[in-house]
Amino acid sequence: MNTTKLLIIGSGPAGYTAGIYAGRANLSPTLIEGMQPGGQLTITTEVENFPGFPEGIDANELMEGMRRQAERFGTQILPNMVTDIDLGTRPFHVTLDDNSHWTADSIIIATGASAKYLGLPDEQKYMGQGVSACATCDGFFYRKKIVAVVGGGDTACEEASYLAGLASKVYLIVRKPFLRASKIMQERVLSNDKIEVLFETNTLGLYGENGVEGAHLVYRKGENDERQYDLPIDGFFLAIGHHPNSELFSPWLKTDEDGYIITEGDSPRTAVPGVYAAGDVADPHYRQAVIAAASGAKAAMEAEKFLAQ
Ligand code: NDP
8 A cells, every 4th residue: 555645636737736836845745647647738739828938838848847847846746547536534545547556645636627529429430530639639630631620619719720720621610600719719710711610500420431521510500591511521620628537536526517526615625625626627617727737736735734734
């Protein structure tokens, strides 16, 4: 049995910042990296809005810097995943994917969120064969090809703009008659000649013999002028939001209807004393690296206070 005073689960901005703060407080935390070391940011390219980098910074470089900073202050980083957890005992009990067992006096949950899919059977059928939820990971394969991005938020606009730099044509499939994205992202999309926005449009399915060759779309579904048609495309990118990675913890912690962990006010305190939730797993609203980092810092400060008692 391994023991630690503080176990941090997750390696995005929230997890690493918690590691930096807890390390500096001499808590010798242990951080479990999870499936995607560095978190969601590592699948984007440039981060333009993290303070302190006026020219922007490569996302992987930013996360690598946070990781090294956490290690510098004594955070032990393990390349594992948590497979089981018991928050009903003291100390808390955690099992990792290498079958090792850990006890922890305090836990910071910083497991982030993952991309959502529409739920069409065709998404599974063509997964990796034209369907993707990460333009920066897979965009390269669609150079000079035709792609579609689904969604009307900042992520969709960002992905459409990124893909427009590679593909010959990008359709943005938006279910409402307007974009939800911030003004600056909307302007970027609407002024890009390669991007065509298909408002009030939903996807019914995908077709193709060898991978995606097109999408079955419907314009103004349920209205008098409803029109169904096929759009030839080579790639279909989802950018319709995320769901929090909170399933492991839901037997013990309160979550909202979308699964986000509910914390006390704007603190990272959960209903279980000594357990904190930081970053996107508890944030349905902002989903920003700088905000996740700040909540990781708060969680570490709370854990320090709890452990001192
Ligand atoms: P959002 O929740 O903001 O947007 C999701 C989009 O997907 C909406 O347009 C929504 O439509 C659409 N959508 C959801 N479900 C479906 C569905 N079943 N079928 C079709 N369309 C669907 O998610 P984002 O990931 O874009 O952004 C999340 C947060 O992260 C936001 O706060 C955003 O500002 C932030 N962000 C900031 C960035 C930056 O500052 N650089 C970059 C990326 C994200 P509808 O509008 O109809 O609900």
